Amino acid sequence: MTLTQQFVTIGVCVLGTMLTRFLPFLLFGSNRPTPKYVQYLGRMLPGAIFSMLVIYCLRSVQPLQYSYGLPQAIAIAVTVGLHLWKKQMLLSIAGGTVCYMLLIQFVF
Amino acid sequence: MPQTQPRISRALKCAFPHTIPIFAGFCFLGMTYGIYMKVSGFAFWYPMLMSLVIYGGSLEFVAVSMLLAPYAPMQAFLMTLMIQARHLFYGIALLDKFRGMAWKKPYLIFGMCDETFSINCTAEIPEDVDRGWFYFFVTLLNQIYWVLGATAGGLVGGLIRFNTEGLDFVMTAMFVVIFLEQWRKEKRHDSAAVGMAASVVCLAIFGADNFLIPTMVCILAVLTALRRPLEQKEADAQ
Numbered sequence: 001m002t003l004t005q006q007f008v009t010i011g012v013c014v015l016g017t018m019l020t021r022f023l024p025f026l027l028f029g030s031n032r033p034t035p036k037y038v039q040y041l042g043r044m045l046p047g048a049i050f051s052m053l054v055i056y057c058l059r060s061v062q063p064l065q066y067s068y069g070l071p072q073a074i075a076i077a078v079t080v081g082l083h084l085w086k087k088q089m090l091l092s093i094a095g096g097t098v099c100y101m102l103l104i105q106f107v108f
Numbered sequence: 109m110p111q112t113q114p115r116i117s118r119a120l121k122c123a124f125p126h127t128i129p130i131f132a133g134f135c136f137l138g139m140t141y142g143i144y145m146k147v148s149g150f151a152f153w154y155p156m157l158m159s160l161v162i163y164g165g166s167l168e169f170v171a172v173s174m175l176l177a178p179y180a181p182m183q184a185f186l187m188t189l190m191i192q193a194r195h196l197f198y199g200i201a202l203l204d205k206f207r208g209m210a211w212k213k214p215y216l217i218f219g220m221c222d223e224t225f226s227i228n229c230t231a232e233i234p235e236d237v238d239r240g241w242f243y244f245f246v247t248l249l250n251q252i253y254w255v256l257g258a259t260a261g262g263l264v265g266g267l268i269r270f271n272t273e274g275l276d277f278v279m280t281a282m283f284v285v286i287f288l289e290q291w292r293k294e295k296r297h298d299s300a301a302v303g304m305a306a307s308v309v310c311l312a313i314f315g316a317d318n319f320l321i322p323t324m325v326c327i328l329a330v331l332t333a334l335r336r337p338l339e340q341k342e343a344d345a346q
Contacts, residue, residue, distance in 0.1 A: 005179045012181045013162045013171050016188030017195070021220050024199030025206070025213075034203055040335060041328075043342070045201045046229055047294055048303025048327045050287040052194070052320075053222060055307035057280035059316040072280070079281045083288050093129045096281035101274035 067108040075100035119241030126231055127249045130223045133278040134253035135260075140276075141168055142261020148172050152262030159258035163251060164221055167191045168258075193321055198225040205229070205243075212244045219247035221254075223279070226286045230293070295345040298338055302330045 001009070028034045034042070061069040079096030086092070142155040150172075158168050167188060174184045198220055205228065206213055216228075228243050291300060306326035310319040331338070 001175065001179050005181075006175055008181050009174055009179070009184050010158055010162065010171065012185045013158075013167055013174075013188050016185050017162055017164050017167060017192045018218065020189065020192040020195040021199060021217050024196055024203060025217055028200075028203055037332075037335070038200060038203070040339060041331065042200050042203055044299045044331050044338065045197050045327075046290055047297065047299030048306070048331070049194070049197055049201065050226070050230075050283065050290045051300050051303030052307045052323055052327070053226070053283045054280070054287050055304070055311060055323075056320065057283055059311060059319070071274075072277075075277060075281070076284055079284050080288065083285050089285055089289075090125065090128055092285050093278060093281040096284070097132075097275065097278045100277040100281075104274045 067104075071100055071103040071108050074103060115238050116241055118236070119238050120245045122234065122237045123242050123245035124249065126227050127246055127253070129278055129282045130227075130250050131253050133223070133276070133282065134250060135257040136272060136275045137165060137279070138254045138257020139261035139265075141165070142258040142263070143265030144169065144261075145172055145258075146262050146265035148176060150175070150262070152259060155258040155262040156255065159255045160251075163219060163254065164192060165254070190321060193324060194222075195220060195225075197324065197327075198229075201225075201229055205239075209240050209243070212240050216243050216247055219251050221250065223282070224250045226283065230286055230289050296338075296341055298334070298341070299331065302334075303327055306330065 028038055058069075058072060061072055063069045075096045078099045079092050082095045083089070083092035138159060141159070142152070145155040145158075146152065154175075155168075158171060162168055162171065170187065170191060171184075174180075174187070199217070202220070202225070206216055209216060220228075224247050227246050231242070231246075233239050233242050287300075291297065294300070303323075306323045307319070310323040310326060313319070314322050
C-alpha cells in the first residue's frame with residue numbers, strides 16, 4: 001500500500017466509526033422532539049447493552065476446553081462478591097483483576 | 109466569571125476516580141496495540157495517529173491487518189460499520205443526557221467508546237457538579253490514557269518486561285461492576301435479561317467474531333415486540 005492508500009484506509013475507519021457514533025444524534029437532533037419509540041429504546045437499551053458488553057468481554061472463553069472458563073468465573077464471582085459487600089467500585093475491579101492475574105499466572 | 113474555575117476543577121476531581129480502572133486498562137491495552145503495530149512494521153506515529161482519530165480499540169487492532177492486506181477501502185468501510193455498530197445503541201441511550209451540551213457535544217460523541225459510554229451512562233453525578241464538564245473530563249481522560257498507551261507501545265514496545273498476563277481482565281471486571289450498578293438502579297430487569305439471553309444465544313450460534321450484530325438485531329426485535337407490555341410495567345412501577 002502507498003502512503004496515500006494507508007491514509008484512505010485509516011480515514012475510512014474514522015468515517016465509519018464517526019457515522020455510528022453521530023448518526024443517532026443527527027437523526028434525532030435537539031430541535032425536534034424525539035419519537036416516542038426512540039425514547040422507549042433509550043430507556044430500555046442500557047440494561048441490555050451492559051449484559052452484551054459483559055458477554056462481549058468473555059467471548060473468547062472456551063467452556064469445553066481447559067481451563068473451562070474457571071479463572072474468569074472465579075474472578076467474576078470475587079468481583080461481584082466484593083462489590084455487593086463493600087460497594088466500592090475501584091476495590092471490586094482491582095480485587096477481581098488481581099485475583100484473575102494470580103489465577104492464570106500461578107494456578108491454571 | 110469567578111465561579112468558572114471551581115466548577116471546572118470540581119468536575120475534574122469528581123470525574124477522575126471513575127476513570128482509574130480505565131487508566132489501568134487503557135494504558136495496558138493501548139500499549140499492547142502500539143507494540144502490535146510496531147512489530148507489524150509501523151512507525152510509532154501510526155498507533156499515535158490512529159488511536160487519536162479512530163479511537164476505538166477493537167477496530168484499531170483489525171485496522172492493522174487492513175493496512176497489511178491489499179488496498180480495499182470499501183471492504184474496510186463495511187468492516188468498520190460491522191465492528192462499530194454498537195455505538196448506535198449508545199447514542200440512542202445518551203440522546204437525552206447529551207442534550208444542551210453546546211460545544212462539548214461533538215467531542216462527547218466523538219469520544220464515545222465502550223468504556224466512556226458506560227461511565228457517562230451510569231455514573232451518579234452529585235448535584236453540585238456540572239454534568240457537562242463531568243462527561244467532558246471522563247471522555248478526555250480516557251482518550252488521553254489510550255493515546256498515551258498506544259504511543260508508548262509504539263515507541264518502546266518490547267522493552268518492558270514484567271508479568272502483565274491477565275491485566276486485560278480489568279476491563280471485564282469494570283463492565284461486570286457497571287452491570288451490577290445498572291442492575292441496582294433499574295426497577296425492572298427485563299432489558300438486562302433480554303440482552304443476556306440474546307448475547308449468549310447469538311454467541312453460541314454465530315461465534316466470537318460475528319455475534320454482536322445478530323445480538324443487536326435480536327435485542328431490538330424483542331424490545332420492539334414487547335414494547336406494549338414493557339411500557340405498561342414501567343408505568344406500573346412508577
